[in-house]
Amino acid sequence: MGEIRTEEMLMNIGPQHPSTHGVLRVVVKVDGEIIKEADPVVGYLHRGTEKLAEDLQYTQIIPYTDRMDYLSSMVNNHAIVNAVERAMDLEVPERAEYLRIIVVELNRVMSHLVFLGTYLLDLGAMTPFLYAFADREQVVDFFNRLCGARLTYNYMRVGGVKWDTPDGWLDDVKKFVPYMRSQMGMFHELVTGNEIFLERVKGIGKFDAETALNYAMSGINLRSTGFNWDLRKNKPYSIYDRFDFNVIVGENGDCFDRYMCHMNEIMESLKIVEQALEQIPEGPVMGKVPKILRVPAGEYYSAIEGTRGELGVYIVSEGKDKPYRLKFRRPSFINLQLLPQQLKGQSMANLIAILGAVDIVLGEVDA
Amino acid sequence: MADFFSWVDKPLDTHAVLNMIIGAVVILAFILGVVTYSIYFQRKLIGWMQWRIGPNRVGPLGLLQTIADVLKLLIKEDVVPEKADRNIFLIAPILAFFPSFMVLAVIPFSANHVFTAYSNVGVLYYIALSAMTIIGVVLGGWASNNKYSLIGGMRSAAQMISYEVPLAMSILGVVLMAGSMNLVNIVEAQISFPYVWYIVPQFLGFCVFIISATAELSRTPFDLPEAESELVSGYNTEYSGFRFAFFYLAEYVYLFAMSGLGATLYFGGWSGPFLPGWIWFGIKVTCFIFFFFWLQATMPRIRTDQLLTFAWKVLIPLSIVNLVLTAVLKYLLH
Amino acid sequence: MFGFLKGLKITFAQLAHKKVTLQYPDVMPNWGERYRGVHKFYAEKCIVCNQCARICPTSCISLSGSKREDKKLHIDTYDINFEICILCDLCTEVCPTEAIQMTDRFELATYSRVDLYKNIYWLDENARKHDGIIESEGRTHAGGEK
Numbered sequence: 100m101g102e103i104r105t106e107e108m109l110m111n112i113g114p115q116h117p118s119t120h121g122v123l124r125v126v127v128k129v130d131g132e133i134i135k136e137a138d139p140v141v142g143y144l145h146r147g148t149e150k151l152a153e154d155l156q157y158t159q160i161i162p163y164t165d166r167m168d169y170l171s172s173m174v175n176n177h178a179i180v181n182a183v184e185r186a187m188d189l190e191v192p193e194r195a196e197y198l199r200i201i202v203v204e205l206n207r208v209m210s211h212l213v214f215l216g217t218y219l220l221d222l223g224a225m226t227p228f229l230y231a232f233a234d235r236e237q238v239v240d241f242f243n244r245l246c247g248a249r250l251t252y253n254y255m256r257v258g259g260v261k262w263d264t265p266d267g268w269l270d271d272v273k274k275f276v277p278y279m280r281s282q283m284g285m286f287h288e289l290v291t292g293n294e295i296f297l298e299r300v301k302g303i304g305k306f307d308a309e310t311a312l313n314y315a316m317s318g319i320n321l322r323s324t325g326f327n328w329d330l331r332k333n334k335p336y337s338i339y340d341r342f343d344f345n346v347i348v349g350e351n352g353d354c355f356d357r358y359m360c361h362m363n364e365i366m367e368s369l370k371i372v373e374q375a376l377e378q379i380p381e382g383p384v385m386g387k388v389p390k391i392l393r394v395p396a397g398e399y400y401s402a403i404e405g406t407r408g409e410l411g412v413y414i415v416s417e418g419k420d421k422p423y424r425l426k427f428r429r430p431s432f433i434n435l436q437l438l439p440q441q442l443k444g445q446s447m448a449n450l451i452a453i454l455g456a457v458d459i460v461l462g463e464v465d466a
Numbered sequence: 467m468a469d470f471f472s473w474v475d476k477p478l479d480t481h482a483v484l485n486m487i488i489g490a491v492v493i494l495a496f497i498l499g500v501v502t503y504s505i506y507f508q509r510k511l512i513g514w515m516q517w518r519i520g521p522n523r524v525g526p527l528g529l530l531q532t533i534a535d536v537l538k539l540l541i542k543e544d545v546v547p548e549k550a551d552r553n554i555f556l557i558a559p560i561l562a563f564f565p566s567f568m569v570l571a572v573i574p575f576s577a578n579h580v581f582t583a584y585s586n587v588g589v590l591y592y593i594a595l596s597a598m599t600i601i602g603v604v605l606g607g608w609a610s611n612n613k614y615s616l617i618g619g620m621r622s623a624a625q626m627i628s629y630e631v632p633l634a635m636s637i638l639g640v641v642l643m644a645g646s647m648n649l650v651n652i653v654e655a656q657i658s659f660p661y662v663w664y665i666v667p668q669f670l671g672f673c674v675f676i677i678s679a680t681a682e683l684s685r686t687p688f689d690l691p692e693a694e695s696e697l698v699s700g701y702n703t704e705y706s707g708f709r710f711a712f713f714y715l716a717e718y719v720y721l722f723a724m725s726g727l728g729a730t731l732y733f734g735g736w737s738g739p740f741l742p743g744w745i746w747f748g749i750k751v752t753c754f755i756f757f758f759f760w761l762q763a764t765m766p767r768i769r770t771d772q773l774l775t776f777a778w779k780v781l782i783p784l785s786i787v788n789l790v791l792t793a794v795l796k797y798l799l800h
Numbered sequence: 801m802f803g804f805l806k807g808l809k810i811t812f813a814q815l816a817h818k819k820v821t822l823q824y825p826d827v828m829p830n831w832g833e834r835y836r837g838v839h840k841f842y843a844e845k846c847i848v849c850n851q852c853a854r855i856c857p858t859s860c861i862s863l864s865g866s867k868r869e870d871k872k873l874h875i876d877t878y879d880i881n882f883e884i885c886i887l888c889d890l891c892t893e894v895c896p897t898e899a900i901q902m903t904d905r906f907e908l909a910t911y912s913r914v915d916l917y918k919n920i921y922w923l924d925e926n927a928r929k930h931d932g933i934i935e936s937e938g939r940t941h942a943g944g945e946k
Contacts, residue, residue: 110613118695132617132770159857162888221695223686223767226811229516233820247834247902253888261893262834289764289810292803295687296766447617448769451696515811517820764811765804 107135114143118221118451121461123435127442127450134450137442139435144465152425157183157257157392160425165251167427168463170213171406173199173206173242176255178403178427181336182412183257183392186399192386195259196338197379201272202242202254204368204375208279209238210406211361211368214458218358219290221455222299227290234282237275244268258388273376276369283365291362300354304441304453307352311437318408319360320434320457324352330404337403341378342371354456361458391420407431407458431463493570501718502532508759515763539714542707547611550704554609559705559712562602565595566719573726574650576736576744588649589641592727593634596682599716600626603691606713607701618700621770622691625681628777629688633678635785639671639792640664640731649727653735665732667795671788672732674781676757679724681773683717685758687765688773695767725754831904836887838905840927841878843920845899848873852891852900860885875899878920882908903930 110127113119122143128136148167152160157179164175177199184191191199216231239249244265246254254261290296308326321328329346331339347363349356394416402411408430415424434457441453506521506529513520521528546555572588585591600623607619641647643664644655656663665672681688692700702713729735729750736743768776822829831837848865860881865873891900903926910916918926928934 108613117698132621155857156855158890159855162857162886162890165888166886219766223689223693223695224765225512226516226763229518230814233517236820243835244832245834247832247836247889248887251886251888253890261889265832265834285810288806290766290807293764293766293807294803295768297803298772299766299769446770447696448690448693448767511815514815514817514819517814517817519819519821519823522823760808760811764807 105130112450114140118217118455119461120217120455120459123454123459123461123464125438125442125450125454127447129447132447134442134445134447137439137450139438141432141435141461141464144461146466148466149425149427152422154421156420157394157422160422161255162251162253164427165253166462167429167466168210168405168407168410168431168460169250170460171206171210172250172252173202173254174210174403174405174410176252177203177337178405178410178412180255180257181403182399182401182414183394185401186394186397186414186416187257187392189258189388190386192259192383193380194263194382195384195386197375198260198264198384199255200338200342200375201372201379202245202252204371205238205241205272207368207406208365208372209235211365212238214361215286215290215358218455218458219296221451222296224290224293224296227286230282230286230289234279237278241268241272241275256385256388257392259383259385261385263384269376269379272372276373276376279369280366283362286362291359297355299448299452300358300456302351303354303445303449304357304456305351305353306437306441310440311352314433314437316408316434316437318405318430318434319347319357319364320408322347323349323356323360325350330402330409334402336401342374344370344374354452357456357458393418393420394422402428405430407460407463408434427466429463429466431459431461432466435459435464494567497567497570497719497722498715500722501715502536504718504721504755505532505535507755508762511756511759512763515760536711539706539711540708544707544709545704547704549611551609551611554605555704556709558602558606558609559709559716560602561605562599563712563716563719565598566716566723569595569723570719570726572649573723574653574730574735575726575747576742582650584648584650586646586648589637589647589652592649592723593630593637596720596723597626597630599720602716603701603713606705610701610704612704614697614699615701615703618691618693618697618703621693621697622684622701624770625684625688625690625773628774629678629681629781632674632777632781632785633682635782635789636668636671636674636678637731639668639785639788642789642792642796643667649730649735653730653737656734657737663732663734668732668788668792670784671792674785674788675728675732678777678781679728680758680761681777683720683724683758685721686762687768689762689767690770690773693767721755721758722751725751725758728754831906835904835906836889836902838882838887838903838908838918838926839880839892839923840901840903840930841920841923842899842901842927843875843878843924845897846875846878847897847899848875849896851894851896855890855894857888857890858884858886861891875920878923880918880923882916882918883913901927903927905930 107128107130110129111124112127113124114122119125124140124143126138126140127134146166148163151163155163160179161176164179165172167175212231212235216228219227242252243249245268246252246262306324308321308324311321311324311326317328325348327346327348330336332346344367347360347367349360394414396416396418399414399416400411402409409428410430411428413426413428414422417423438454438457442450445453510520521531524530524534546552569592571583572585572591574582603622604619607615640652644652646652646655684691692702702710705713729747733750736747738746848863850863853861853863861879863875863878865875868874889902892902905926908916925934
């Protein structure tokens with residue numbers, strides 16, 4: 100008997116595929132179900148945010164950042180206003196700072212819940228997705244009451260926040276925190292203990308801290324390898340130095356660790372929200388800012404810990420009311436770069452598991 | 467009535483053939499009803515488990531939802547991809563559906579088995595025919611000329627062939643205990659001395675059976691052939707309209723048939739106190755179907771290599787152990 | 801080894817859980833007071849300062865006004881292009897007289913792009929609808945009230 104002739108097959112995963120989380124396209128060369136080569140193609144959701152920003156005043160840029168990482172718009176808002184405030188040396192009222200922390204951390208919870216839901220959906224479990232979204236809905240509702248939108252908040256302004264809280268809002272958030280904690284217990288029982296789930300994620304998509312650093316990864320992708328790096332602790336911005344919370348790190352850098360980091364970060368974020376709710380003072384929510392914002396000429400970089408990693412804003416200003424150049428360091432995009440290496444030699448099913456665990460948002464990858 | 471249909475032990479004449487056709491049509495109508503409402507049941511049940519309402523717009527309580535869906539499928543354009551292998555593409559769904567309907571012939575719905583073939587090789591017949599569906603699935607996946615379909619078809623071939631083995635081996639335990647391959651006799655053996663359903667002495671075999679059955683039906687957590695998040699829709703990616711409906715129908719007819727088989731082999735089929743036999747059978751089958759849907763609402767999907775490893779390294783040894791144990795016990799007790 | 805049984809227990813327990821979905825469009829969600837939906841416009845309040853058109857990040861507002869007998873500027877045309885409007889709320893934020901505001905109306909789907917250019921009359925009608933001056937189709941809200 101002669102050798103059976105086999106052939107490699109070129110497959111397009113995406114841009115329209117149920118689990119590429121948007122419009123990512125991965126061109127894979129498969130031998131049977133084993134991936135020989137993978138090549139992510141990005142840009143299907145490119146809207147030119149950075150170029151558009153060159154023609155916009157700083158306030159006008161804020162709604163555009165909503166649409167970058169659309170699962171954590173508050174965090175993006177925070178990144179841009181924080182960058183402009185630092186560049187202009189502006190004071191932000193205490194209450195506004197606390198409100199920012201509360202909404203940013205709630206947004207982190209919300210975004211991680213989406214990760215939890217969609218990741219399990221990728222792995223074939225349908226139900227956790229709906230539970231996660233039902234709980235997320237409560238946070239969405241809080242944001243809707245606070246700023247009138249469910250996804251694109253446009254809540255923060257340079258020098259403060261747009262709205263003070265409506266009546267009873269803080270109390271409702273206070274009630275939500277213990278509820279969410281108990282829900283996390285349910286998710287752990289439903290998902291974390293499941294043998295099939297463990298089989299699917301343990302030891303899959305492993306990389307070490309050195310690789311992660313070489314690829315400039317940040318956020319949970321970096322922390323899951325055991326490398327302790329969180330801008331909220333390492334380079335505290337805003338008022339994060341006033342809160343007591345832990346930086347969650349993993350051990351092995353596999354998909355399971357990334358999943359656990361997400362789950363535990365929800366708990367830490369809830370902790371921060373709880374402390375902020377206790378400490379929040381009364382007062383104005385908008386500081387004294389000039390009518391037209393002009394960043395002094397020069398180059399500025401400031402970064403915050405976004406939901407998916409270091410979200411940096413680099414402003415080149417010529418002293419006008421519009422930036423000369425605005426660059427966002429988008430963590431999703433940078434975290435995605437390791438993908439071709441991670442996928443080599445894996446099966447099709449692992450592709451989904453690995454891609455899901457990187458936790459990308461295509462709005463942010465393509466900006 | 468029973469006399470009218472007693473064509474089994476008579477020579478084949480026009481009268482008998484007519485009766486067979488009437489029987490088949492009645493069963494077909496019945497099974498279409500069962501499939502319609504098991505799909506409705508599935509959607510409602512999973513909806514409730516997921517804090518949703520489930521279908522509720524078409525008809526009272528959404529009871530006509532599935533009928534509306536099927537109607538939509540039937541009046542849809544029959545699309546055949548240009549590059550597809552046309553003939554095979556067209557017959558594949560029919561090939562997949564027919565065996566699923568034919569296996570129903572041996573399932574005893576009730577004590578006086580009007581529509582049941584009193585076949586002495588009922589178990590063998592079931593396993594042999596159900597294996598034929600794979601041909602339809604593989605051909606459909608191949609003929610679609612779509613890479614996702616191809617992978618889906620290949621996966622399902624690997625999966626079904628692997629799981630056929632433990633399924634058959636676990637059933638052998640029951641056959642050994644009853645001393646018959648006739649499904650009717652197996653039920654009768656359970657209601658005579660020592661009056662115990664085979665779930666008790668054959669518990670290990672039942673565990674193997676239910677796992678392999680889930681895999682044979684390609685239901686979650688073994689729904690790899692149509693793994694939505696990986697293969698879009700697997701082997702039926704390119705199918706639409708009534709050809710897709712055929713695949714879908716085959717899947718749900720098997721769900722019913724497999725539940726019926728499980729109820730017959732391990733839970734005494736139609737037997738039970740007070741209520742008439744067919745109600746008991748219905749209750750048991752519903753419990754099985756409920757279990758499959760419940761699994762579907764809970765479990766993530768297993769990976770291909772893990773699936774095959776599990777079949778060959780865990781389930782087959784277990785079923786062999788079960789078979790040997792049954793044989794030894796049977797020998798010692800008699 | 802039997803961790804999945806816990807999962808089965810949980811999904812079973814949820815059978816009786818309160819349903820969280822809404823029977824939209826029969827029942828409408830309860831948007832809060834601050835909800836940012838389609839605009840409404842009060843022509844009599846507008847002083848034609850042009851701030852809303854200037855702040856708009858997508859330049860979807862265009863307006864024009866003229867001087868009347870009382871030597872004040874009055875609005876003549878006011879158009880919003882909802883094809884590109886991102887409902888960011890900046891126009892209502894800068895408006896000194898609150899002539900442009902937002903409603904909780906959000907259903908804009910239509911068969912033609914042309915329908916998405918809303919002029920001053922439409923926006924004014926929307927204002928009157930929203931304030932209850934003229935009848936709008938009443939639908940049940942999640943809370944139960946119309």
